[in-house]
Amino acid sequence: MMQEKRKVFYIRRAIFLIMAIAVAIPLLVKISMPIIVSWPTRDLYEAVEKVPPDKIVVISNNWAAGTQGETAPQTAALIYHLAKRHKKFALWGWNSVQGPLLAQQIAEPIAQKFGLKYGVDWVNWGFKTGSDQMVRAWARDIPGTMKEDINHTPMSKLPFMKNVRDHKDIGLIVEITGSATVGTYIRFLYGIYRTPIGYGCTGVMVPEAFPYLDAGQLVGMMRGLVGAAEYEELAGYKDGKAGKRMAAQSFAHMLIIALIIVGNAGYFIARRRKNAHAEGGQP
Amino acid sequence: MNHPDAWVIWIGVICTLAVYSILYRENPVFRFFEHVYIGLAAGYGIFTTVTQVLVPQWGIPLFKEGKWSWIFSMLIGVMFYFVYSKRHVWIARWAMALFIGTGAGLGIAGFVTEFVPQMKASIKPIWHAPWTLNTFSFNNLLMFITLITVMSYFFFSIEHKRPVLKGSAQTGRWLLMIAFGAIFGNTVMARVSLFIDRMQFLLFEWLKFHQPY
Numbered sequence: 001m002m003q004e005k006r007k008v009f010y011i012r013r014a015i016f017l018i019m020a021i022a023v024a025i026p027l028l029v030k031i032s033m034p035i036i037v038s039w040p041t042r043d044l045y046e047a048v049e050k051v052p053p054d055k056i057v058v059i060s061n062n063w064a065a066g067t068q069g070e071t072a073p074q075t076a077a078l079i080y081h082l083a084k085r086h087k088k089f090a091l092w093g094w095n096s097v098q099g100p101l102l103a104q105q106i107a108e109p110i111a112q113k114f115g116l117k118y119g120v121d122w123v124n125w126g127f128k129t130g131s132d133q134m135v136r137a138w139a140r141d142i143p144g145t146m147k148e149d150i151n152h153t154p155m156s157k158l159p160f161m162k163n164v165r166d167h168k169d170i171g172l173i174v175e176i177t178g179s180a181t182v183g184t185y186i187r188f189l190y191g192i193y194r195t196p197i198g199y200g201c202t203g204v205m206v207p208e209a210f211p212y213l214d215a216g217q218l219v220g221m222m223r224g225l226v227g228a229a230e231y232e233e234l235a236g237y238k239d240g241k242a243g244k245r246m247a248a249q250s251f252a253h254m255l256i257i258a259l260i261i262v263g264n265a266g267y268f269i270a271r272r273r274k275n276a277h278a279e280g281g282q283p
Numbered sequence: 284m285n286h287p288d289a290w291v292i293w294i295g296v297i298c299t300l301a302v303y304s305i306l307y308r309e310n311p312v313f314r315f316f317e318h319v320y321i322g323l324a325a326g327y328g329i330f331t332t333v334t335q336v337l338v339p340q341w342g343i344p345l346f347k348e349g350k351w352s353w354i355f356s357m358l359i360g361v362m363f364y365f366v367y368s369k370r371h372v373w374i375a376r377w378a379m380a381l382f383i384g385t386g387a388g389l390g391i392a393g394f395v396t397e398f399v400p401q402m403k404a405s406i407k408p409i410w411h412a413p414w415t416l417n418t419f420s421f422n423n424l425l426m427f428i429t430l431i432t433v434m435s436y437f438f439f440s441i442e443h444k445r446p447v448l449k450g451s452a453q454t455g456r457w458l459l460m461i462a463f464g465a466i467f468g469n470t471v472m473a474r475v476s477l478f479i480d481r482m483q484f485l486l487f488e489w490l491k492f493h494q495p496y
Contacts, residue, residue, distance in 0.1 A: 069480030191396025203473030215404035
């Protein structure tokens with residue numbers, strides 16, 4: 001019995017080690033894998049393309065460091081696309097204090113690369129608490145609700161805010177999140193004002209998002225890391241992190257599939273042996 | 284992204300390895316860092332509540348801008364603390380009733396705008412004029428079968444013994460299993476993505492391996 005327990009202990013640790021190796025190898029050795037863009041990502045990309053020049057895109061950063069493995073590449077790919085097309089965008093967050101801060105770190109170098117000026121072409125409104133009630137108020141009066149940006153600059157002193165008053169000035173809101181927050185935008189922005197909502201979520205949340213997509217409540221969606229890689233492909237973002245991780249992701253998935261097959265085969269073989277042994281042992 | 288200082292990377296490395304040490308076995312290093320994270324999150328939460336909520340959104344309007352009506356929000360907040368008094372617990376109930384009422388009102392309004400369109404979207408034509416192969420939707424048929432069979436699985440008023448209901452409920456159960464498999468697959472994908480992020484950090488930012496891409 002003790003030996004069996006010891007065996008299981010070592011097998012588990014061996015699996016963890018094999019997984020680490022399976023992930024590390026494609027990161028260290030260049031392995032090119034094709035990225036096939038799925039329709040939810042393409043729809044989101046096209047929705048961004050269609051935003052008229054007199055309207056802004058709002059990136060809602062309701063994510064934190066815990067999910068940045070998926071949400072940070074999504075944010076980067078989206079900001080890259082917006083900066084490349086010189087579309088005005090605003091960053092903010094209301095579910096995670098870290099979100100707008102981490103998004104700022106992503107946006108600064110990309111904006112610099114495309115010569116975008118902070119406060120004119122893009123802005124970071126920072127974190128604002130209040131959830132549903134605040135989002136409702138924000139939709140009716142953006143400068144009045146936000147009051148100041150992340151650097152404590154009053155809204156009135158930001159040239160970006162000159163023509164931004166309420167939901168009518170928003171061409172698209174993209175909610176990037178690791179939590180169940182998109183419902184707030186669906187209920188109080190899309191549901192009331194028909195403001196288009198895009199979505200970037202972690203892989204865990206993807207199945208829950210499809211009813212929103214099917215009902216037309218979301219214009220498109222980035223599905224976890226693979227969604228970010230697809231968006232990088234569409235936006236031509238060569239320095240993006242997601243595309244480089246896809247080979248490692250695929251290797252890890254192949255390993256898991258192989259382990260499931262081996263595990264199940266082992267289970268059935270062991271059961272057959274046990275049954276045969278029991279039948280053989282009968283008088 | 285900005286390149287962090289060496290000491291920031293080292294802190295990140297120590298935290299990452301300490302958390303992953305649980306994969307070998309439960310140990311004091313993991314437990315220490317677990318407590319550090321909880322403490323940090325609680326402290327950070329209190330700090331941000333004070334600096335980003337209480338001071339700018341309540342203190343400044345009340346004390347600096349002279350918006351005296353904000354005093355009522357404090358009164359309602361204080362009412363919650365009467366939950367600790369057996370004699371005056373009714374005061375806390377009033378505050379709770381107010382919040383539950385607000386929540387329910389918002390919830391009902393939200394239900395109409397959030398879920399009614401989804402219910403509408405789940406009833407789509409399977410086949411329509413001019414009744415050719417192109418106008419037949421297998422997706423909509425599958426969705427219809429799934430909807431009916433899964434709902435019958437959760438129909439508990441009649442025992443699932445009659446052949447129609449039994450067959451439908453069993454089909455619904457199988458379809459639910461497939462859905463759970465898809466959800467679990469997405470969960471695995473998400474967890475692997477987070478692991479890759481940490482692995483990239485360890486390999487390239489800490490160990491400085493050559494990036495082949």
